Amino acid sequence: MTDKLENPTGFQDLLNNNRSYAENFHLAGFDGIAKAGVAIVTCMDSRIDPLGIIGLEPGDAKIFRNPGGRVTEAALEALVLATHLLNVNRILVVPHTRCAMTSSTENELRRQITELSGIDASWQSFGVIDDQVQKLREDLAKVRSHPLIPDSALVGGFIYDVDTGLLRPVA
Template structure:
């Protein structure tokens, strides 16, 4: 149990002035962000939002997976989302390694054969972003009035560059 003591102590500090009690769960700024799980990304901070303003979906590479689409459908119909940003980033491990390289690294780290596991590497980040934006815009359950944009976040400058 001691493995999490530092985090539980930080949580008690966080909860001591917790301001979201009773919050309705709606995205108050009407925004959803699909981005990578990379810890260099602050999804809310990078666009000047705060907790409660947006729905965030994170996964390796920031791809629009079936699970991300599910979240976006829920967000647009039930949680006040009317703008969607898809935001991969520079120097992403999923875009700078091959599937084989990732498998080899995982195998070496785990001591187990990882050749059977897929990791969804991205050969061309802009092409993948283009496909992901199209996937959202053509989804039958995403309203056509929803504004969808594709951006790349620069982890070295903090800037977003709009591509779509």
């Protein structure tokens, strides 16, 4: 049997990049806590560099990403763990401008995914956002009222502008 790494695959370019990355790897032995005490919940959009937008580096913060940057049950689970076990005392919730989750309805996305996949997607929830500021405020309330997230944790909401790089605070 031939070693799969010897044969080019759909991942070979990424594995080559990884070897280059590993040559200068500097996080060996790091304990995984958030050195800056920060957790960020943000969108999976590739225009967002969660650490860079607030001047941090790998190892400084815990990052949770999902479509729309919403505070889901999984995000809350991550924040509970981060605040109790990983040195987090500041939580940023950061959706962004021109988010695809704000430009379609659930039914439009279901139809589009059905057409593209050839499988009925009418049952799938995509968590579209009809009012980004209102949803952000709801998400902040979820974090602030969660019984397992300490009251001492600072919680802030910000909308990231993908065209300027600036964060706009939302109360």
